[in-house]
Amino acid sequence: MKNMSNVDVFAISHELKELLIGARVDKAYQPTKDTVLIRFHVPSKGRVDVVFQAGRRVHTTQYPLPNPKIPPNFPMLLRKYIKGATVEDVRQYNFDRVMEIQVKKEHKFTLVVELFAKGNIILLNEEGTIILPLKRKMWSDRKISSKEEYKYPPKRGINPLEIQKEELKDMFQNSESDVIRTLARSGLGGIYAEEIILRSGIQKDLPAAELKDEDIDSIYNAIYELFEPLSSSKFNPQIISNGKEDVLPVDLKLYEKYKKETYTSYNEAADEFFSGKVREDIKTEYEGIWGSEVKKYEKRLRIQEETLQKFHRTIEKSQRKGELIYSNYGKIQNILDIIKKAREKYSWNEIASTLKKARKQGLEEADIIESLDKMGNLTLKIEDTTILIDAKKEIPENTEVYYEKAKKAKRKINGVLIAIEKTKKEIEKAKAKKEIEMERIALPKKRVKKELKWFEKLRWFLSSDGFLVIGGRDANSNEIVVKKYMENNDIYFHSDIHGASSVVIKSEGKEVPESTLNETASFAASFSSAWTKGFGSQDVYWVRPEQVSKTPQSGEFVAKGAFIIRGSRNYIRAATLLIAVGIVDYEGERIMVGPLDAVKKYTDNYVIIKPGYTKKEAIAREIRHRIDKDSILSLEDVVRVLPSGKCDIVDERDIRRK
Numbered sequence: 001m002k003n004m005s006n007v008d009v010f011a012i013s014h015e016l017k018e019l020l021i022g023a024r025v026d027k028a029y030q031p032t033k034d035t036v037l038i039r040f041h042v043p044s045k046g047r048v049d050v051v052f053q054a055g056r057r058v059h060t061t062q063y064p065l066p067n068p069k070i071p072p073n074f075p076m077l078l079r080k081y082i083k084g085a086t087v088e089d090v091r092q093y094n095f096d097r098v099m100e101i102q103v104k105k106e107h108k109f110t111l112v113v114e115l116f117a118k119g120n121i122i123l124l125n126e127e128g129t130i131i132l133p134l135k136r137k138m139w140s141d142r143k144i145s146s147k148e149e150y151k152y153p154p155k156r157g158i159n160p161l162e163i164q165k166e167e168l169k170d171m172f173q174n175s176e177s178d179v180i181r182t183l184a185r186s187g188l189g190g191i192y193a194e195e196i197i198l199r200s201g202i203q204k205d206l207p208a209a210e211l212k213d214e215d216i217d218s219i220y221n222a223i224y225e226l227f228e229p230l231s232s233s234k235f236n237p238q239i240i241s242n243g244k245e246d247v248l249p250v251d252l253k254l255y256e257k258y259k260k261e262t263y264t265s266y267n268e269a270a271d272e273f274f275s276g277k278v279r280e281d282i283k284t285e286y287e288g289i290w291g292s293e294v295k296k297y298e299k300r301l302r303i304q305e306e307t308l309q310k311f312h313r314t315i316e317k318s319q320r321k322g323e324l325i326y327s328n329y330g331k332i333q334n335i336l337d338i339i340k341k342a343r344e345k346y347s348w349n350e351i352a353s354t355l356k357k358a359r360k361q362g363l364e365e366a367d368i369i370e371s372l373d374k375m376g377n378l379t380l381k382i383e384d385t386t387i388l389i390d391a392k393k394e395i396p397e398n399t400e401v402y403y404e405k406a407k408k409a410k411r412k413i414n415g416v417l418i419a420i421e422k423t424k425k426e427i428e429k430a431k432a433k434k435e436i437e438m439e440r441i442a443l444p445k446k447r448v449k450k451e452l453k454w455f456e457k458l459r460w461f462l463s464s465d466g467f468l469v470i471g472g473r474d475a476n477s478n479e480i481v482v483k484k485y486m487e488n489n490d491i492y493f494h495s496d497i498h499g500a501s502s503v504v505i506k507s508e509g510k511e512v513p514e515s516t517l518n519e520t521a522s523f524a525a526s527f528s529s530a531w532t533k534g535f536g537s538q539d540v541y542w543v544r545p546e547q548v549s550k551t552p553q554s555g556e557f558v559a560k561g562a563f564i565i566r567g568s569r570n571y572i573r574a575a576t577l578l579i580a581v582g583i584v585d586y587e588g589e590r591i592m593v594g595p596l597d598a599v600k601k602y603t604d605n606y607v608i609i610k611p612g613y614t615k616k617e618a619i620a621r622e623i624r625h626r627i628d629k630d631s632i633l634s635l636e637d638v639v640r641v642l643p644s645g646k647c648d649i650v651d652e653r654d655i656r657r658k
Helices: 006-020 073-082 165-173 179-200 213-231 266-327 329-342 348-360 395-442 475-485 514-526 596-602 616-627 635-641 652-657
Strands: 024-032 035-042 046-053 057-061 086-092 098-104 108-114 120-124 130-133 238-241 246-248 259-262 369-372 377-382 385-390 459-462 468-471 491-495 503-506 537-543 570-576 579-585 589-594 606-614 647-650
Touching: 006 035, 006 046, 006 057, 006 086, 006 098, 006 179, 006 213, 006 266, 024 073, 024 086, 035 073, 057 266, 073 108, 073 120, 073 130, 165 179, 165 213, 179 213, 238 266, 246 266, 266 329, 266 385, 266 395, 329 348, 329 377, 329 395, 348 369, 385 395, 459 514, 459 589, 459 596, 468 475, 468 514, 475 503, 491 514, 503 514, 514 537, 514 570, 514 579, 514 596, 579 596, 579 616, 589 596, 589 635, 596 606, 606 616, 616 635, 616 647, 647 652
Parallel strands: none
Antiparallel strands: 024 035, 035 046, 046 057, 086 098, 098 108, 108 120, 120 130, 238 246, 238 259, 369 377, 377 385, 459 468, 468 503, 491 503, 491 537, 537 570, 579 589, 579 606, 606 647
């Protein structure tokens, strides 16, 4: 698969500069060892994901990549330094395969993306010192490592947008190769070298040093004609197919007869071209990861099955030894009696020596004796079975040792069988998960930005009595809720704590019942700073629209998103911080977050949450898994509607018990 050329990097850099200037850096992820994805928030556009693959590509993407459960160090460092920073510039360095994204937080930082060779992604501070590279590398003239000064790679060729005829002439005259190779090695690459030769009409295998002035003129004119669309930013992004696969920002005569599909931006074209192909690489990598998960359980099963067989053998051997002891009771008892009597005068070693001689002499009782050690352990060999007994103990005691060993093994068998069944289920689960993950990676669902209804841009829910309730998400939307959407007969709610949403019941001229008032109180309490503080309840008040004002008294100041409340307030004490999340059919299927009774009215499929200790993204992932069987939601859709702060999922049965 192709890597991006200097020309590709020029087009991508130009488009990203127009798109990202003024954008805010959000989170960074690292789906694979050489790929980093950074999420930006672009004013008036929202989320924009840009994928950076060292040595290969940079472009915006609509195809979500799988992320590791435990983030590697590099994206975590990017989050530490540049999350929340504003993009100030995007540029290509020296018409090379090097892109820079300059951002500013308290200080300036530069993200350098190298797309030549195996590539790299490097974060620099404002002095140009490397904070951390994705890969540490060493050359004779460059050292890419933390705390080192970043040095750009040596100039690799010409800039076709700025080259002069004399520069072109010098390049050919100093070349020891033919025309086509000289052009290709100038940084233009093979495809663009072929295109220039085609347009100029020059024989490509001519020695470069032998070109005439008119030949150089033809090549110069071909370069100007080919790259003029870059200079004037008149790209024609396209993917070439049908026998040849390529993605280009400009038209090439080389591909006139090939099938092509055009796109509105080169970023979009690059995304369509690279994402499917790169996903095969990711699939291979993740197949190894999930395959290891399956192998881990298969190895565990193999050990458990071997343990089970070992216990069965222990039972069989122990019972056999016990039976052999009893079937040879008289002979063994005689031996024990002889040993016991001999111990009155002799040591264990002397007795062992005597028994050995007796065996050699063919003494009947001694023919089953193998050995006797100085601890009194007597080894017998009966019917090809070796039996160890304690000469200091009676036969029943020795026999009980073997029967007890068999009983102990029997007791353990039941536990092993349970463990084996559990492991088999884990294997099936791991295999199923592997198949799901592989299918998800192989068939990525393109992230298409949905058009939100007006109320979805705010906090909202539909009460169990059918009233639409809306609330602000921040200071700006608090202003919008009150100034744009609150009408004379509506009801205004606010949690009695600093940092709360302005919430309005849209009454449409109807009387609002107490049930809706209580639900709205719970909603207002949940979308306040009481949630992040971990409170279980919070006081909330409501007033009429005419009591809500932005006009301060003399000497007062009213911050953006805040309002002055005049007159008496109607309090609802200790409103519960507890909400449910579900998919409802309200002017089409959409996610709704609201009080439990309200959500239950419109769907049976919901999850209940309260202030807790689990990060929002982890909770959102679990909620999406439980309620979104038809995959109509993205993870971002769920995260967006949750309260600020950590959450925990609540079992409805626990609520009923209370």
